[in-house]
Amino acid sequence: MVARRAWLAAAGGVLISAAGLGGCGFRLRGTGWRFGFRTLRVQAAADSDVLQSLRAQLQAAGVVVTGTGVAAATTTPAARPLAADVILQVLQDQRERVVVGTTAAGQVRELALRRRVRFALRTPAGVELIPETELAQERELSFSETVVLGKEAEEALLFDDMRTAIVRQWLVRLAAVPLR
Incomplete structure (x- = not known):
């Protein structure tokens, strides 16, 4: 009791x-993302980790994504959809690793890791919905030759963090496109 x-x-x-x-x-x-379009076609030179993450997030929100990078070139014409609501043009997708600090002996002490994505969004008729926009992230990484493996793992984590941040910024911009 x-x-x-x-x-x-x-x-x-x-x-x-x-x-x-x-x-x-x-x-x-x-997911909470609501978009003013149901289908999106990606025009990119190559498929990257950022595009794969963006595609996964869009598909999770119910958007049909077609034509991503190299896969689009190998798709047969019969398998391609006739039209998409919007076209995402990926103009640049770049990863950079730049030395910004060295010792007097010329050894690397500090690196700058950068990730840049430039894109534009338009309708199939050519109406520009989002003009050419650049999303960029930068992280600093101290470097020591005595712990190279640990620093490589840290670098990979920082690039992954930048990818996540860029995809989130990208989704915010795409969700702000006016509804039909």
Whole structure:
């Protein structure tokens, strides 16, 4: 009997907490992206990790993505969709690793890691929805030749973080395109 009362009291506390959170506007984070288009065709010189992440996020939000990079060139004409609501032109997708600091002996001490993506969004009729825009991220990395493997892993994590940030910025811009 005591265990049942304790269970009912705990369940009641959970329900009261849930009602309080619902009243304050709390909700679980989901994809939450709403776009003014259903289909998007990508025109890019090559498929990259940024494009793959963007494609995955768009598809998770219900957008049909076609024509990504090299895969678009190998797709048969019969398999290609006739029209897309919008065309995303990827003008530049670049990763840079630049030495910004050295010792007196010429050893590398600091690197700048950069990721740049330039794109434009238009309709199939040529109406420009987003003019040419550049998204850029930069991270600094101290370097030591004694821990090269650890620094390579750190560099990979920093590039992954920059990719995630750029995709998020890209999605915000695409979601701001006016609805039909």
